[in-house]
Amino acid sequence: MGDATFDLQGRRVCVAGHSGMLGSALVRRLVDEDCRLLPLGREALDLRDQAAVFAWFGEYRPDVVFVAAATVRGSTPMTGSRFRTVRKKVLRRANLLE
Numbered sequence: 001m002g003d004a005t006f007d008l009q010g011r012r013v014c015v016a017g018h019s020g021m022l023g024s025a026l027v028r029r030l031v032d033e034d035c036r037l038l039p040l041g042r043e044a045l046d047l048r049d050q051a052a053v054f055a056w057f058g059e060y061r062p063d064v065v066f067v068a069a070a071t072v073r074g075s076t077p078m079t080g081s082r083f084r085t086v087r088k089k090v091l092r093r094a095n096l097l098e
Ligand SMILES: NC(=O)c1ccc[n+]([C@@H]2O[C@H](COP(=O)([O-])OP(=O)(O)OC[C@H]3O[C@@H](n4cnc5c(N)ncnc54)[C@H](OP(=O)(O)O)[C@@H]3O)[C@@H](O)[C@H]2O)c1
Pocket: 016, 017, 018, 019, 020, 021, 022, 023, 041, 042, 043, 045, 046, 047, 048, 068, 069, 070, 071, 072, 073, 092
């Protein structure tokens, strides 16, 4: 089996959900890497907005994308509409994948 590590040196690295629990820990870890960090929060880009996601990726062209964007804080997934929660999750992931 080959080397499973991935060299981030010189890469443009995006962290979607950088203000969240997982994303902020990831950003703290990545600042030690020799890479160009592109923090991506909802204030800059709502991942449900496909046109905005395409425009952002066209402009910043990240080499690596970490997806830590989610709806998990508090009890929103349990108290809100399950359909809305799933829809938001699918839209965020689908727009990033496209
Ligand atoms: N925390 C853990 O211990 C843990 C462990 C294993 C796996 N995970 C998984 O890791 C992921 C993140 O968890 P977390 O605990 O870090 O969640 P979190 O603290 O709630 O953070 C979620 C992040 O996603 C952002 N976000 C939500 N909707 C967005 C949208 N439409 N556009 C752009 N950004 C959006 C939030 O931005 P705002 O601040 O603007 O809302 C926030 O930065 C989840 O899938 C979770 O299941 C977490």
